[in-house]
Amino acid sequence: AKALGRNTYSFFTNEMNIIIQRRMEIEEQMRGALERNEFEIYYQPQLDVKNKEIIGAEALLRWHNLALGNVTPDEFIPIAEHTGLIVPIGKYVIKQALCFLNQWQNIQHQKYTISVNLSPRQFRDNELLSFLKNTLTEENVNPESLELEITEGVLMSAQSYIHEAVAEINDLGIKLSMDDFGTGYSSISYLRQYPFDVLKIDRSFIHGITLNKADCDLVKAIITMSHSLGLTVVAEGVETEEQLKLLEELSCNFVQGYYFSKPIPAQQLLDFSVNHFK
Numbered sequence: 001a002k003a004l005g006r007n008t009y010s011f012f013t014n015e016m017n018i019i020i021q022r023r024m025e026i027e028e029q030m031r032g033a034l035e036r037n038e039f040e041i042y043y044q045p046q047l048d049v050k051n052k053e054i055i056g057a058e059a060l061l062r063w064h065n066l067a068l069g070n071v072t073p074d075e076f077i078p079i080a081e082h083t084g085l086i087v088p089i090g091k092y093v094i095k096q097a098l099c100f101l102n103q104w105q106n107i108q109h110q111k112y113t114i115s116v117n118l119s120p121r122q123f124r125d126n127e128l129l130s131f132l133k134n135t136l137t138e139e140n141v142n143p144e145s146l147e148l149e150i151t152e153g154v155l156m157s158a159q160s161y162i163h164e165a166v167a168e169i170n171d172l173g174i175k176l177s178m179d180d181f182g183t184g185y186s187s188i189s190y191l192r193q194y195p196f197d198v199l200k201i202d203r204s205f206i207h208g209i210t211l212n213k214a215d216c217d218l219v220k221a222i223i224t225m226s227h228s229l230g231l232t233v234v235a236e237g238v239e240t241e242e243q244l245k246l247l248e249e250l251s252c253n254f255v256q257g258y259y260f261s262k263p264i265p266a267q268q269l270l271d272f273s274v275n276h277f278k
């Protein structure tokens with residue numbers, strides 16, 4: 001029994017070692033990644049359910065490192081958040097996305113919007129507001145064309161600086177979007193407390209809408225509630241035509257998902273949106 005116990009223990013520490021080593025290597029590589037220009041922003045188009053026209057895109061970060069290969073955001077964002085590296089990386093995302101948006105609007109359509117994900121740590125940066133304001137000016141983008149996506153994780157700490165930052169973002173005219181709606185515990189109460197413009201239904205709910213009535217009813221209720229609160233609704237993770245048709249019946253405003261396009265590089269989005277209107 002003792003031997004088994006020891007084996008279990010060393011097995012456990014080996015597993016832990018692998019996880020910790022991977023984490024440390026990601027952290028180490030991430031420290032120089034901005035300077036080495038290893039990040040790229042991909043864009044996933046968002047479409048109007050009614051006329052299937054492109055209305056904008058979500059900016060999603062991609063990281064390719066020489067030693068680690070491609071690292072997914074689900075793996076590196078939490079580490080960037082933990083180490084604080086998300087602050088400079090997040091600024092890079094905003095700068096790049098606004099620079100691209102300016103081009104995209106000028107080439108094709110002034111109505112296009114870009115949404116950018118903001119994580120909790122970025123709100124502790126005193127310069128967030130001035131950075132947003134200055135970058136919008138430098139890149140010549142109207143604040144209404146920028147949407148910031150936050151999850152309830154940002155709001156959970158209930159710190160007064162978060163309340164203030166969100167109010168100031170809203171005062172600047174930037175749109176505020178609640179991401180991953182339905183996955184947390186208090187999303188509904190936050191909708192009352194903060195000036196959200198957009199609600200994004202998490203893709204775990206969209207997956208089931210054509211498969212079971214409960215998910216369909218739930219999504220229907222979320223859309224009705226959102227509209228009565230004056231919110232625009234985006235469905236995430238739309239993968240099939242059946243889902244799209246059903247969402248149209250439920251009066252969902254916008255969709256995003258593999259059915260139309262995966263997240264793609266900037267140049268591909270330009271091509272996609274040109275061809276889209278041919």
Ligand code: C2E
Pocket residue numbers: 044059060061072073074077090093117118119179180203236237238239256257258259263
């Ligand atoms: P998210 O904000 O919920 O982004 C949507 C994720 O769903 C993206 O994963 C996207 O590629 C994926 N997706 C879109 N359509 C479909 C679909 O039809 N089916 C399926 N199965 N998946 C779909 P991605 O790009 O791997 O990003 C994962 C998460 O990493 C994001 O989730 C977001 O929380 C975070 N993230 C990505 N970029 C940034 C960033 O620049 N800043 C911050 N703070 N977080 C980011």
Ligand code: CA
Pocket residue numbers: 058117149179
């Ligand atoms: Ca998002």
Ligand code: CA
Pocket residue numbers: 170173174175176195196197
């Ligand atoms: Ca607003």
Ligand code: CA
Pocket residue numbers: 179180200202236
């Ligand atoms: Ca989401």
